Amino acid sequence: MSGIGAGEHRSDARPASAFAGLGALRAADINSVRAFWRSVERYPAGGNVCAGRSAVGKRVIIVSGWACETRILPDGRRQIFSFLLPGDAIDLARELDLGCRALVALTRLETVDAGVLMGADGGEAVSKAIQVAIQQREDRLFDHMVRIGRLTAKERVLNLLLELYDRLDAVGLVKEGAFRIPLTQEVFADALGLSIVHINRTLQQLRREGLLTLKSGTVTLHHRDRLSAFACYQTPGSGNGPLLDELVA
Amino acid sequence: MSGIGAGEHRSDARPASAFAGLGALRAADINSVRAFWRSVERYPAGGNVCAGRSAVGKRVIIVSGWACETRILPDGRRQIFSFLLPGDAIDLARELDLGCRALVALTRLETVDAGVLMGADGGEAVSKAIQVAIQQREDRLFDHMVRIGRLTAKERVLNLLLELYDRLDAVGLVKEGAFRIPLTQEVFADALGLSIVHINRTLQQLRREGLLTLKSGTVTLHHRDRLSAFACYQTPGSGNGPLLDELVA
DNA sequence: CGAGACTTTGACCGTAGTCAATTTATGTGG
DNA sequence: CCACATAAATTGACTACGGTCAAAGTCTCG
Numbered sequence: 001m002s003g004i005g006a007g008e009h010r011s012d013a014r015p016a017s018a019f020a021g022l023g024a025l026r027a028a029d030i031n032s033v034r035a036f037w038r039s040v041e042r043y044p045a046g047g048n049v050c051a052g053r054s055a056v057g058k059r060v061i062i063v064s065g066w067a068c069e070t071r072i073l074p075d076g077r078r079q080i081f082s083f084l085l086p087g088d089a090i091d092l093a094r095e096l097d098l099g100c101r102a103l104v105a106l107t108r109l110e111t112v113d114a115g116v117l118m119g120a121d122g123g124e125a126v127s128k129a130i131q132v133a134i135q136q137r138e139d140r141l142f143d144h145m146v147r148i149g150r151l152t153a154k155e156r157v158l159n160l161l162l163e164l165y166d167r168l169d170a171v172g173l174v175k176e177g178a179f180r181i182p183l184t185q186e187v188f189a190d191a192l193g194l195s196i197v198h199i200n201r202t203l204q205q206l207r208r209e210g211l212l213t214l215k216s217g218t219v220t221l222h223h224r225d226r227l228s229a230f231a232c233y234q235t236p237g238s239g240n241g242p243l244l245d246e247l248v249a
Numbered sequence: 250m251s252g253i254g255a256g257e258h259r260s261d262a263r264p265a266s267a268f269a270g271l272g273a274l275r276a277a278d279i280n281s282v283r284a285f286w287r288s289v290e291r292y293p294a295g296g297n298v299c300a301g302r303s304a305v306g307k308r309v310i311i312v313s314g315w316a317c318e319t320r321i322l323p324d325g326r327r328q329i330f331s332f333l334l335p336g337d338a339i340d341l342a343r344e345l346d347l348g349c350r351a352l353v354a355l356t357r358l359e360t361v362d363a364g365v366l367m368g369a370d371g372g373e374a375v376s377k378a379i380q381v382a383i384q385q386r387e388d389r390l391f392d393h394m395v396r397i398g399r400l401t402a403k404e405r406v407l408n409l410l411l412e413l414y415d416r417l418d419a420v421g422l423v424k425e426g427a428f429r430i431p432l433t434q435e436v437f438a439d440a441l442g443l444s445i446v447h448i449n450r451t452l453q454q455l456r457r458e459g460l461l462t463l464k465s466g467t468v469t470l471h472h473r474d475r476l477s478a479f480a481c482y483q484t485p486g487s488g489n490g491p492l493l494d495e496l497v498a
Numbered sequence: 499c500g501a502g503a504c505t506t507t508g509a510c511c512g513t514a515g516t517c518a519a520t521t522t523a524t525g526t527g528g
Numbered sequence: 529c530c531a532c533a534t535a536a537a538t539t540g541a542c543t544a545c546g547g548t549c550a551a552a553g554t555c556t557c558g
Contacts, residue, residue, distance in 0.1 A: 071395055073481050079398045081391055101391055141390055142330055142350055146320055148398040149328045149442035193398030195515050200538060232322050444547050449506060
């Protein structure tokens with residue numbers, strides 16, 4: 001860890017004061033860290049994420065919080081396309097063009113400018129990691145399509161939870177097999193193409209069968225291997241790019 | 250039309266002989282056309298499309314025929330992610346990596362190397378057009394996700410047909426409001442996340458209601474405007490890139 | 499003309515949706 | 529810390545969209 005990791009900084013500590021004990025840092029480093037902090041954007045839960053000050057073509061990394069890509073039909077039906085977690089890269093440019101796709105914060109959200117990260121340490125490594133992250137995002141779109149197109153309700157729920165487990169695990173957000181999941185059942189429903197009531201019943205059933213524990217926003221999946229087989233879940237190819245992992249909470 | 254258009258050339262005419270009456274062409278032009286023909290790849294219907302001779306990182310344009318991106322689950326269920334039509338660009342590199350996504354020819358298929366096209370006329374124009382085409386492909390993935398996630402069977406069928414209409418129209422493959430659609434109902438079903446039987450019934454119903462005509466592989470959509478509204482179909486943003494259109498049959 | 503692929507139809511079933519009411523968090527101001 | 533307002537989760541009763549199974553009908557092509 002480079003020490004830049006922006007874990008649970010609920011505090012409003014300003015960068016300047018935070019540097020008190022860091023006299024050993026070279027001026028360049030300090031400037032990097034300053035730039036990092038300056039580039040942090042915060043969005044409230046439920047809000048539409050849009051390019052902040054310097055709008056266009058911006059690439060951004062999520063440091064904390066969840067977001068989703070979504071579309072709302074004229075009659076109110078909603079489809080959620082993907083979830084964006086800490087460590088994920090967002091191409092703000094192409095996201096919110098037409099009214100056809102929106103980027104919505106599901107929790108309080110913090111992002112940093114990707115360009116700043118690149119400046120901070122060489123650039124190629126981070127740049128490549130972002131490339132990989134963007135590729136993985138597209139791969140996940142296909143997984144999600146299979147989910148809503150060909151899996152049953154039970155399979156859909158489990159399959160999604162298994163994906164979230166792996167993604168959160170990759171950035172260290174799984175503790176003792178459990179992770180926090182800040183999603184209402186309505187969000188779940190809109191992601192999986194099911195009704196909210198049916199999501200609820202499906203979760204109940206999974207609980208009764210002892211396949212998962214879900215209480216006050218924390219999930220534990222039991223027998224992940226068995227669940228994976230049942231839900232047609234395929235762990236993404238191993239040799240990918242966990243380079244970004246070091247940069248997130 | 251640049252005259253390169255590769256319409257209905259079922260013949261096996263070799264380039265050399267085809268140049269007989271073209272003495273006016275500069276040597277460079279002739280070389281371009283030769284390169285174009287040399288780069289044509291053909292795939293049989295039902296076959297897996299994979300990079301031909303010079304495999305890796307290759308970008309290719311469909312000249313004639315239909316293909317689709319698909320995944321088959323361990324238990325045989327299949328999901329079709331997208332249809333690829335004449336004029337569409339394919340990134341062979343990222344397509345057929347893992348067993349998680351396959352590119353399948355739905356008809357006899359002909360492609361040309363994108364690089365060759367770029368060499369042929371400047372490059373920036375074609376290159377930009379391909380960029381646009383790739384972006385549009387991603388946009389369509391989201392449309393498709395909405396289809397299978399949130400639309401009813403009737404809406405799904407109509408919505409997809411409306412998209413195909415627009416895409417084929419853009420490359421001149423719609424004649425008098427009708428177009429050829431070389432898809433079995435099974436393919437339809439696997440694309441739309443429905444059973445083959447239900448696709449059949451839905452089509453019957455649409456026919457009875459006079460919303461479409463579908464006979465021996467030719468579709469006509471009646472009252473496209475009304476259908477669009479009913480099926481939540483949104484014509485893609487106008488000012489896009491029909492640059493590639495001149496290059497296809 | 500026969501084989502195989504594709505389409506069509508009927509009967510029946512089951513997963514998932516809808517509507518509506520109730521219970522349980524979650525939060526907010528006093 | 530409690531009362532109240534609101535969002536979220538649950539449950540029941542009922543419906544319906546879409547799936548499954550099976551058989552018959554069509555179309556194509558060698």
